[in-house]
Amino acid sequence: MENSLLSREVPMSKITLYPSNWLYNAGVVGLLIVLEELGEQVEKFLIDDGSVHITITKDVDQIFDRWANLSPRSKKGTSLVYGWKDAYYANQTESSIKKRINVLIGGDTKGAKTRQSSPIFSCVFCTVKMKIKKSDATFLNQAFGNILLGSEKSFSNMYWNNSARDFVCPKCEFILMCHHIALTQLSDSSEIFINAPSFKVMYYLNKFAREAFGATSLAEARAKREILAMSVIEYATKIQTTLGVWTGMNIEVVSRREYWIDEKKHVKIEFFSLPYGVIQLLADRRIASLLSQIGEFSILNLVLNQDFSRLMELGYRLLRIGLKDTEWQESEEKFVNQNLRLDRNRKNPAKVAEQIFDLLALIEEKQKRRSTYEYASFA
């Protein structure tokens, strides 16, 4: 019997990728999920400078099988993402997808012809420039997600770039076809991706969002900005490296929702973000862990609204009620129940009040430090 394990050639390729626009970023995070499911330690691929250094030791078939496995299927068991004309990635076959994987992991370069007179195209995602015959060049179209991009006609409405003639280089093609894996389906049936300027930040924020708010979780439906806030809080409390450097840049939730008008499917893409000052607060480990200990959305929302005077009022009222040695009046009980949803907090509003005052002190300290710093940097 031949030793197939030893004789088999194990490919090994190294790829470095940098954040680009949200569709591409979702593709990279989706690819990381595929590799993680194949047993790769993808957390080691995530670099603090925001890039990702991927080492692929799996072959085309392994990557394809896992990709197909992680993708949705119809009730009959057929893939919803490839294999037929109206699939999510329109008109794609197993072999066309495997060719793309092969190119990504360093196999052949697709045999694209170049001539002296060939035009130079620049990839809209990774910006690589290529001299390539126009008929051999790939442009962004329904093959990369018909629901997301729509037809070329409606495409300009669906995507930030105004041209349907966006060149996609061969290495980016499969990456884009992983974007659906990074989307988290919420219980309100919309899908979200948290976009940020660092793959490390994106990888964890989306992981936390998926674990806490994915459709299979028991969590109640939440506003998008609350989901973003909770994910940032999780990051700040769980991940050792600082989130601080990235918070000055845009961290946003991209949301995709389908709706039907006259039996025609439409897709709405929306963006949600939090003000700079709020992200700064949530990214502070002490503030984040206090908010997570309190665990009340009413209090989180006052912080998100930066309504600190109402937060102070809430603290004082809870303290007054909590310290009463007579029985609570109906209105007081109602106030407590309206503002606090956790049993442990309802039983002990004075403790919550104390935590609110600690929170306000931390926020004030943080804001004072920030304005001192900003003053100093302008001096």
Ligand SMILES: [Zn+2]
């Ligand atoms: Zn590219």
